[in-house]
Amino acid sequence: MNQSLEDQIARLRWYHRMELQPGLWTPGSMDGGKRLASIGMPDDLTGRTVLDVGAWDGFFSFEAERRGAKQVVALDSHAWDGSDWGTKDAFDLARKALGSAVGDIQISLTDLSPATVGVFDVVLFLNVLYHVRHPLLVLEKLAEVTGDFLILETHVDLLDNKRPAMVFYPGAEFAGDPTNWWGPNPALVEAMLRDVGFSEVKLYSQTPTASRMACALFREKTEQADRSVVAQQGRAVFHALK
Numbered sequence: 001m002n003q004s005l006e007d008q009i010a011r012l013r014w015y016h017r018m019e020l021q022p023g024l025w026t027p028g029s030m031d032g033g034k035r036l037a038s039i040g041m042p043d044d045l046t047g048r049t050v051l052d053v054g055a056w057d058g059f060f061s062f063e064a065e066r067r068g069a070k071q072v073v074a075l076d077s078h079a080w081d082g083s084d085w086g087t088k089d090a091f092d093l094a095r096k097a098l099g100s101a102v103g104d105i106q107i108s109l110t111d112l113s114p115a116t117v118g119v120f121d122v123v124l125f126l127n128v129l130y131h132v133r134h135p136l137l138v139l140e141k142l143a144e145v146t147g148d149f150l151i152l153e154t155h156v157d158l159l160d161n162k163r164p165a166m167v168f169y170p171g172a173e174f175a176g177d178p179t180n181w182w183g184p185n186p187a188l189v190e191a192m193l194r195d196v197g198f199s200e201v202k203l204y205s206q207t208p209t210a211s212r213m214a215c216a217l218f219r220e221k222t223e224q225a226d227r228s229v230v231a232q233q234g235r236a237v238f239h240a241l242k
C-alpha cells in the first residue's frame with residue numbers, strides 16, 4: 001500500500017523544517033527559511049554550480065536549486081550514516097517530494113578534494129565549522145573545492161576580543177554536544193579564510209549585541225549560566241571570494 005507523503009514525513013526524524021508540498025511541512029526544529037536573509041545566499045544562482053557541505057536534510061541545497069543553480073550537490077556524513085545523528089532517508093524523501101535533481105555525496109570533510117567532489121562556483125558551509133576537530137585543515141580543503149564564492153556560517157565566541165582567537169570546548173561543554181569543538185571569533189575566521197587562499201573576506205552578518213545580551217540574561221536566570229561568557233557568543237556569516 002502506498003503511504004501518503006504526510007505519513008512518510010511523520011515516520012522520519014527531521015532537522016530542517018521545509019515545505020514539501022503546499023501546506024505540507026516537515027517537523028524539523030531548524031527553520032532554514034528564517035536564516036536565508038542573514039546568510040546572504042544570492043537571489044539568482046542561474047548557471048552556477050553549488051556544493052552544500054554538511055547539508056543534512058538539504059534545505060539550503062534545494063533552495064540553491066530553486067534559485068536557478070544548474071548543478072547542486074549536497075554533501076554529508078555524520079547526519080546520513082545511520083549513527084547517532086540519523087540517516088539520509090529524510091533528505092531522500094524531500095528530494096523526491098520536491099522533484100529535485102540535487103545530487104549527493106556521502107564523505108567526510110577530511111576527504112574533500114577536487115578529485116573526490118570536483119570544484120564548485122559556490123560553496124555553502126553553514127553551521128559546520130565548530131563541529132570540525134581540525135578547522136584550518138578543513139578550510140584548506142574547502143578552499144580547494146571553491147571556484148569563486150564561499151558562504152560560511154558559524155557559532156562564534158570571544159566577540160569582544162579583536163585579536164584572532166578561538167575557544168576549545170572539551171567534552172560536551174558547549175550546548176551539551178560533544179561534537180561542538182570550537183568557538184572562533186570573527187577575526188580568526190577572517191584570518192583563516194585569507195590564509196587558505198581567499199582574496200576577499202567580509203563579515204556579512206552577526207548576532208546583534210542586544211540579542212546576545214538578552215540571551216545571556218535569560219540563560220543566567222534559567223540555567224545559572226555565566227552571563228559574561230554567554231554574552232560573548234553568537235552566530236556569524238562570512239562571504240569569501242577566491
Ligand SMILES: C[S@@+](CC[C@H](N)C(=O)[O-])C[C@H]1O[C@@H](n2cnc3c(N)ncnc32)[C@H](O)[C@@H]1O
Pocket residue numbers: 030032053054055056075076077078079080085107108109110125126127128131132
Ligand atoms: C549543525 S548541522 C548544519 C546543517 C545545515 N548545513 C544547516 O546549516 O542547517 C551540521 C552538519 O554538518 C555535518 N558534519 C559535521 N561534521 C562533518 C564531517 N566531518 N563530514 C561531513 N559532514 C559533517 C553534520 O552531519 C550535519 O549535517
